[in-house]
Amino acid sequence: MSASASIDVRDWIRDIPDFPKPGVLFKDITPLLSNPDAFRTSIDQLEEQFRGRGVDVIAAAEARGFIFGAPLAVRMNAGFVPIRKPGKLPYATIAQEYALEYGNDRLEIHSDALAPGHRVLLIDDVLATGGTMRACRDLVHSSGAELVACAFIIELSFLGGRAKLEPSEVFSLITY
Numbered sequence: 405m406s407a408s409a410s411i412d413v414r415d416w417i418r419d420i421p422d423f424p425k426p427g428v429l430f431k432d433i434t435p436l437l438s439n440p441d442a443f444r445t446s447i448d449q450l451e452e453q454f455r456g457r458g459v460d461v462i463a464a465a466e467a468r469g470f471i472f473g474a475p476l477a478v479r480m481n482a483g484f485v486p487i488r489k490p491g492k493l494p495y496a497t498i499a500q501e502y503a504l505e506y507g508n509d510r511l512e513i514h515s516d517a518l519a520p521g522h523r524v525l526l527i528d529d530v531l532a533t534g535g536t537m538r539a540c541r542d543l544v545h546s547s548g549a550e551l552v553a554c555a556f557i558i559e560l561s562f563l564g565g566r567a568k569l570e571p572s573e574v575f576s577l578i579t580y
Contacts, residue, residue, distance in 0.1 A: 414578050416442040417558065431558050433529055437471065446557055449577055451479050459525045459552055461485055461518060465511060465540050468529040472557060476527060485517040487540050498546060502539035511539045520548035531556040531576060534565030541572055
């Protein structure tokens with residue numbers, strides 16, 4: 405039995421009450437990241453879910469999506485595309501604006517990062533309200549690439565983010 409087969413990723417998520425504000429129970433992934441076996445297990449489980457699905461590119465929103473997306477891309481022999489906040493990418497970009505609780509934000513990718521025919525897996529650490537991932541999904545679609553799925557380590561189902569991503573496939577390792 406491999407070490408990863410005996411690890412429950414859920415055991416490596418720490419609850420932080422009242423962060424970032426009173427009444428919020430924050431799901432902290434840093435214990436998972438600090439344990440090589442638990443971190444490897446999360447990558448193993450994501451790879452297992454999407455192996456054989458023809459993923460060409462893994463794209464992830466900064467910053468925590470990068471933590472899972474880059475090693476998964478290497479593991480799956482896929483390219484990696486960073487999705488960044490405005491002004492962070494050095495080449496020509498395409499952008500997607502999205503609504504926040506109080507205002508708007510914007511995400512960008514290089515204009516040549518994705519192309520028609522690319523099969524893209526989107527990765528982030530947490531699915532909460534779904535706004536960021538919906539903007540990522542819309543960037544994939546606007547490039548002409550095909551979205552395989554949106555994948556997460558944690559899904560906070562009580563916040564309804566999955567509904568914002570319909571009809572896209574959504575996969576989460578852990579659902580609270």
